[in-house]
Amino acid sequence: MNQKIAVVTGANRGIGHQIAKDLAGLGMRVVLTARDEAKAKAAAAKIIGDVIPHQLDVRDVNSVAALKHFVEREFGRCDVLVNNAAIYIDDDKSILNVDMDTVRQTVETNVYGPLLMCQAFVPMMLKHGYGRVVNVSSESGRMTTMSDGTPSYNLSKTALNALTLMFAKTARGERVLINCMCPGWVRSDMGGPGATRSLQEGADTAVWLATLPDDGPNGGFFRDRERMEW
Numbered sequence: 001m002n003q004k005i006a007v008v009t010g011a012n013r014g015i016g017h018q019i020a021k022d023l024a025g026l027g028m029r030v031v032l033t034a035r036d037e038a039k040a041k042a043a044a045a046k047i048i049g050d051v052i053p054h055q056l057d058v059r060d061v062n063s064v065a066a067l068k069h070f071v072e073r074e075f076g077r078c079d080v081l082v083n084n085a086a087i088y089i090d091d092d093k094s095i096l097n098v099d100m101d102t103v104r105q106t107v108e109t110n111v112y113g114p115l116l117m118c119q120a121f122v123p124m125m126l127k128h129g130y131g132r133v134v135n136v137s138s139e140s141g142r143m144t145t146m147s148d149g150t151p152s153y154n155l156s157k158t159a160l161n162a163l164t165l166m167f168a169k170t171a172r173g174e175r176v177l178i179n180c181m182c183p184g185w186v187r188s189d190m191g192g193p194g195a196t197r198s199l200q201e202g203a204d205t206a207v208w209l210a211t212l213p214d215d216g217p218n219g220g221f222f223r224d225r226e227r228m229e230w
Contacts, residue, residue: 003050004028005075006210007067009117011037012043014188015136016067018203019082023047023210028080031071058085058113068120077128078121080084080210083114083160084136090150100199103152110156111163122176131176132207134209135164139182144229159230161221168219177212181205182223 013033024030024047032055033049034040036201040053055068057063066072071078087109088127089102108125114135125131140150164180171178186202187195206224221228 004079005071006080006082007031007033007071007078007121008082008084009033009056009083009113011221012039014203015083015186015199015206016084017043017046018199019084019206019210020044021047021049022200022203023080024051025212026207029075031067033067033085038044043225044129045103048156049061056085058083058117059108061116064107064116068124071121071123077130078124079118079130080132080134081121081125082122082134082206082210083117084206085113085135085206085225086110086156088150088153089120090152092149093151093178095148095151098151103155106127106156107159110153111159115163118163118178122171122178124207125176126171126174129175131171131178132210133167133178134206135160135180136206137161137164137180137230139223141182142221142228160222164221165219172218175214177209177214177216177218178211178223179209179217179220181209181221182228187220203213 006021006023010016011032020032029050032044035057037055044051045122056067115144131183138157140154167179183202184197186197
């Protein structure tokens with residue numbers, strides 16, 4: 001196969017930027033996306049490799065369609081999709097007092113965004129008989145360890161895990177592998193300086209899932225390359 005084409009959302013900083021950097025380092029042509037085009041360009045310039053910046057707001061149907069059109073026109077396919085773009089705006093609210101605007105904003109970005117992206121790019125992967133989708137989730141979305149804090153974020157990541165399973169079943173047997181992962185508590189703008197993991201550690205499992213062999217797992221939830229319970 002020719003040089004693989006990867007799309008990474010929310011890649012202007014943090015884990016997304018590290019994933020884009022690592023995939024470029026493996027020889028992939030990476031479409032690095034961010035809501036702000038200038039930030040996408042600045043982030044792409046920091047990476048050595050074949051990196052193309054592109055504006056993308058995952059909440060905007062037209063923006064997703066424009067990216068899909070660009071990828072189809074320029075490359076004819078998408079081999080890897082990493083749905084990393086997400087927000088965390090719960091503060092200290094609990095399920096008893098979280099306001100609906102916080103819930104709507106969070107779900108719009110963290111759930112509807114990956115849904116739109118998968119609807120745009122998974123059919124392209126199925127058409128060409130190859131694809132890897134990585135949804136960047138969180139242990140916060142695990143049903144087995146669910147808490148009542150950060151309700152919007154937790155809810156959004158549980159829903160993202162469900163989306164992963166549904167798309168994985170749709171793609172089953174077609175050389176398109178769709179999984180989600182938890183990066184852990186990472187030192188990023190979202191995780192803060194006191195987090196226990198580096199960006200490289202947080203990105204590792206996502207890069208592993210993006211480069212799985214054809215007999216790799218499909219429809220799984222992983223951390224540190226090990227399967228997790230839902």
